[in-house]
Amino acid sequence: MAEKIRLQKILADAGVASRRKAEEMIAAGDVRVNDQPVQVGDKADPKHDKITVKGRLLKTHTPNVYLLLHKPRGFITTMSDEKGRKCVADLVKDIPERVYPVGRLDRESEGLLLMTNDGAFANAMTHPSRHVPKTYRVTVHPSITEEQLTQMAVGIVIDGRRTAPAQVRVLKQEQGRVVLEIILHEGRNRQIRKMCEALGLEVARLKRTAIGPLRLGMLQPGDYRELTAQEINQLNAAAKADRQSDSTSAPRPHNSRR
Structure with missing residues (x-):
């Protein structure tokens, strides 16, 4: 039928x-x-x-397109904006198919953003039941304590609801500045910024470096590339695997400083 x-x-x-x-x-x-x-x-x-x-x-048979975009700071994650602000659509306007963002990065955040015209793939990456892990490099001021790291790892109440456990580790620590790697297993609006705000930390820079097994690599801000068939399969597999393991396991707490 x-x-x-x-x-x-x-x-x-x-x-x-x-x-x-x-x-x-x-x-x-x-x-x-x-x-x-x-x-x-x-x-x-x-x-x-x-x-x-x-x-x-109407030509209804359009090829599926899967892009990895390095979203720069200052761009909003939408295809158009009535206020005339810079949109990620401006960065992929040479693509003949109409692609759209998978999930979001806020205006002042940067890094890996998926774009596609495949609704099933987009749903697999963003559906609440399929928490594909997302990795961020976050620079905060002024410093961070072991207690704050533990709170971030086990969960913080924001907007009336506790965040899911996260993996957190210190990548670099200098006077008045700490660089963290944070891996989230859920996708709430401005989650990392709100978590840091709740702990009294100021976010100076926030960059998404990976989604599941897919890494941003050396792709420059504003540039994009097509995903390989292998990468698409790996992302779909990660969505299925995380859904199956969600009820039986939880992310590990933060590692010790290094």
């Missing part, structure tokens, strides 16, 4: 517009299926139905 999908998703996956914009186009009568008018919420089979947008036949 043919699988029918909501039209706004079909249009978004084909790179026509965002889902919200696609809904506006459908409501405006710009979209027809098999030459018949449609409404928001209607479904179609992209493989067999004739879908037109403003009279032009």
